[in-house]
């Protein structure tokens with residue numbers, strides 16, 4: 327998920343980037359975003375490297391969430407950090423996340439790193455409960471409220487091949503899809 331207030335992000339010193347592996351983010355129109363991802367069966371060294379690269383990619387974007395298929399890997403894996411790396415303990419790694427409960431409704435602006443520069447209001451559950459495996463292989467549950475609930479819904483949607491624009495209806499949807507299709511056709515999103 328795109329960071330709600332990108333202007334508040336302060337770039338780290340340039341030396342910080344030398345050890346980073348920032349992956350290209352797949353944009354709207356790539357079929358990998360539409361396929362349901364495959365469950366992770368083993369938390370091995372290549373998966374740990376993928377997790378690290380996804381975290382670097384999310385922070386560099388900057389964004390508050392990233393799903394594996396957004397870097398072209400069709401695995402059920404996502405990362406979320408609402409602080410974009412500023413708060414210790416803010417980073418969450420979700421292996422095979424599953425929505426257990428969702429309640430309430432809240433309508434807020436939302437964006438996506440795979441649909442850059444577009445924001446639209448989307449109605450999401452206000453509170454959710456998600457079961458997942460962490461990067462150490464431990465089974466966990468997390469309760470999310472507000473922006474955390476929104477990010478969890480947004481990233482789990484990605485893993486199921488759904489994008490935030492799919493939740494829009496009517497004129498709003500037509501308007502945004504027309505603009506996006508124009509960009510896709512022009513090849514501006516590569």
Ligand SMILES: [Zn+2]
Pocket residue numbers: 327328437438439440480484
């Ligand atoms: Zn997204």
